[in-house]
Structure formats: structure tokens, C-alpha cells
Amino acid sequence: MNMLRPFELPLGRRMAGSGDKLGVLIPGMGAVATTLIAGVHLIRKKLAKPIGSLTQMQEIRVRDEADAPMMPIHELVPLARLDDLVFGGWDIFPDDAYQTACDAGVLSREVLAPVRRELEQIRPWPGVFEQRFVRRLNGTHVKPAASKMAQAEAVMADIRQFMEERQLKRAVMLWCGSTEIHQTISPVHESLVAFEQGLRDSHPDIAPSMIYAYSALMTDLPFGNGAPNLAVDIPALRELADKRGVPIAGKDLKTGQTLIKTIMAPGLQTRMLGLHGWFSSNILGNRDGEVLDDPDSFRSKELSKSSVLDGILEPQRYPDLYGDYFHKVRIEYYPPRGDAKEGWDNIDIFGWLGERMQIKVDFLCKDSILAAPVTLDLILLLDLAHRAGLGGVQDWLSFYFKSPMTPPGVAAEHDLFRQHARLQDMLRRISRMNRSEQPDSEVAQTAGV
Ligand SMILES: NC(=O)c1ccc[n+]([C@@H]2O[C@H](COP(=O)([O-])OP(=O)(O)OC[C@H]3O[C@@H](n4cnc5c(N)ncnc54)[C@H](O)[C@@H]3O)[C@@H](O)[C@H]2O)c1
Secondary structure (H helix, E strand, O other): OOOOOHHHOOOOOOOOOOOOOEEEEEEOOOHHHHHHHHHHHHHHOOOOOOOOOHHHHOEEEOOOOOOOOEEEHHHHOOOOOHHHEEEEEEEOOOOOHHHHHHHHOOOOHHHHHHHHHHHHOOOOEEEOOOHHHOOOOOOOOEOOOOOHHHHHHHHHHHHHHHHHHOOOOEEEEEEOOOOOOOOOOOHHHOOHHHHHHHHHOOOOOOOHHHHHHHHHHHOOOOEEEOOOOOOOOOHHHHHHHHHHOOEEEOOOEOOHHHHHHHHHHHHHHHOOOEEEEEEEEEEEOOHHHHHHOOHHHHHHHHHHHHOHHHHHHOOOOOHHHHOOOEEEEEEEEOHHHOOEEEEEEEEEEEOHHHOEEEEEEEEEEEHHHHHHHHHHHHHHHHHHHHHOOOOEEOHHHHHHEOOOOOOOOOOOOOOHHHHHHHHHHHHHHHHHHHHOOOOHHHHHHHHOO
16 A cells, blocks of 8 residues: 555545544553553543643644634544553563552552552563563563564464454554664565565564564554664565555654753754754663663664754754764663653853853653653554554654654654644644534534634
8 A cells, every 4th residue: 555645645534433442552561651551541530630642632723824723632633532542562571560660660659559450450461572682681471482473473463362352443552662772774674575584584683673563564553663773664664564554653752851952952043053062961770771771772772862963953054053063972870760860961052253151951850751641642643643544654743753764765853843843734634634524614613713
């Protein structure tokens, strides 16, 4: 199936599936995943608000005109409701979601108490794992499988069984697993034919995240990648996503320091202030931090975090301002901090007549608190994209990623505000498509026009 670009959206087709249950399948039931699941259950019980989620809280203009009325995103487009989400997933450790959430320490036992029963019911299936890709973990709850193709078939069997038992017609998969080591594209990733042969041969360059992504696409589940490792970002799996018309998006959730960076850098560039250097340093002590202590896993993260500034500052266009800046990113594993990360930024800027100035940022953030609403939005929007007939890379979801995937030949957009404009634009297009069979007066009424 051809990938539809935004301007090719088929008009006049009401979206099926609103009101049905939606399966949410997560490889990697760690801090981010359990903070998401606990939050969704707390919000369902009206014990918390979905702070940080655009799909639940934000209003946007119904048309791209300054005087157009505003409407909540969840009313503008037919998203799955939080009450309709059904969670399942895989991990290489057997703990249920309550135990993992307690160990992760993002939310206190007091906060988790009202949803303890729901979390205890979520027990991960054994994961597909190969320690070469995440050296700091020694998984004990893993699938025994003869070949990588057999592992993919086992993941597909889990998906089908889950959907049958829970009577689900639709599901989305989101990788929240540990950051795998940095990999470059090799011949086995280049085409679907080579990749499927590689699965049968258990080719060493096929990482576990790629096996999950393949299984998702083969069962028509949209796939999002919350981590910086390649996963679905290889030509073979892009080909499969295009062929089957299934949406994919990635990589690496935009939270914490990179979020602040992509808010600040557009401001400096808009005011034509120059940059000598940007030094970013982090300390964190969760399992993610432990995994990133391995230089090869850190390399995946470093590349993802480092790529954002060039795209925003445009050094080729403004060599006097950004032609020679120094950008360095460090992450240090420091167990006492757990998930409560600290990110320092030292920014050396210059202004009128080249006079030097400094900006210091000290962000005391909770990584998974920032990540959870991002994962919720991605799940709902990937499902929406699928129902809207969009397949392949969804670069209108760049807003949510540090290192956005784009179709071949399209440059990634990193500026948070331009990314937000794209997101809104696409939501309006999908809304027009969904509403085009409703009587105009009804559309006008719901839009408050
Ligand atoms: N926390 C954030 O704000 C944030 C931001 C951006 C990206 N990320 C990325 O999201 C991912 C999850 O972050 P986290 O803080 O939840 O980490 P975490 O260590 O708490 O959770 C990761 C989980 O994945 C499991 N896992 C590892 N390999 C697996 C496999 N092959 N199959 C199934 N499970 C596997 C681990 O056992 C662990 O439970 C990481 O890759 C991280 O870099 C997190």
C-alpha cells in the first residue's frame, strides 16, 4: 500500500473504531510504562488530572485562522478514550506492574494504592532478549526460541492471544524498553527480503527491538519507538510499514533536558543571538541510567540528544551566529537520585558587538513524569493515524521525539513550536476528513462556530 502524505488524505470517509477498546502493548514494562499505566487508571478514577497530555487537555483552533474558535483536541478528532485502553506487554523480568512501579520509585506507594489491584493484574510476558544489545541487564524472563523468526512468531502469538482474550479489534505497540547499543544500518536492514532471511538465520545485527517492531507490523499494529535505538527505523521495516499501511513513529521521547533545549534554542535563534557553546550534563539513578552507563547504549542516546541544535539554529544560513558552536552532552549514572534526574545546561551566548553572556539552567525533573503523557498521546495519535488511513512514517508526530523519523529525503524538524504547528495542522485535516459526512450545521455547532 502506498504511504499517504498529508495532502493526499482521503476525504469523505468517517473513521471507524471510535468507542471500541484499544489494546496498548508495551515491550519494556519499566518506569515509563508503569507511570503511564498507573496514571491512566488514576485519571479514570478521577483521582488525578492528565497534566502534560495534549490529547486530554489542549485546545487548538478548528481552522488555521487567527479568529477561528478553539476546541479540545479530543473533541476535534475521534480519539480512543482512556476508559477504553487495555494494557499488556513484555519484560525480561517477571515482576507485575505494581511491583515494578514501586521499585522504580517514580510514584509513591501512597499514590499507587488506589490502583494497586489494576497494576498487579498486569504481568509481562517473557521478553525477546539478547544481552549483547543491553549489556547492563541480565534478563531472567525471556523467550526460549530457536531462531529470531521463531521469536517474532512467539511475539505475534502473544499479540493474537491478547486481542482474542480481551476481544480487541485494534491495538498499538510502543517500545519502552531499555536503550539498546548504537547500531548503524547494515545490509540485513536494507530490504524486507534481506531482513526476513536474517530473521530465519538469526542474523547478529537484528536487535530485539526490531523483532518486536516486525511482529507489530505483521499483525497490523502501529509501532512507536520511545527509545533512541533503531528499532523500526530501518529501511526493511519502513518498507513493511508502507506495504501494510501501518503507521510508525520514533525515536526517543522528547522529555527533560532536550525538551527545554528545543524550547530555548528557537528563542535564541528568533532573536538572532549567537552561540559559542552548549554544555548539557545529567545525573540520574534509575535503571535507564544504569543501562546508559554502558558506553555503547550511551552512544545511541548521545547521538539522539546531540542532533537537535543544528536543525533549529541553521548554521549554514547564519554562519556568523552558529557556524562554530561547541555542543556536548553527558549523562552520569548516580544511583541516589533514582528517577529524579538533574540536568544542568551551561549556554555560552553572544549578542550585540559579539559581547559574551551566559545562561545556566538547572532542571530538577522527574523523567518518567514528563514521559508518561507523551506516551499516552503517541498511543492515541498512532491509533488515530491508522484509522485515518495513514501508513508509514508519521513525521507530524515529531513534536514528541528527540530524534524524529522522517520519510526519505525529508529533513527532521526539531523546533518544538514548528513541530506543534505541524501536529495541529494534521489534526485539523483528520478532523475535516472525519466530519465531512456530518451535516454542516452539526459540525458548526460542535465547533461552536
Ligand atoms: N524516562 C524518560 O523520560 C525517557 C525519555 C526518553 C526516552 N526514554 C527511553 O525509554 C525507555 C524506557 O525508559 P525507562 O525509564 O522506563 O527505563 P526502565 O529501565 O525503567 O525500563 C525499561 C524496561 O525495559 C526492559 N527491557 C529491556 N530490554 C527488553 C526487551 N528486549 N524486551 C522487553 N523488555 C525489555 C527492562 O527490563 C526494563 O524493565 C529507555 O530506552 C529510555 O532511554 C525514557
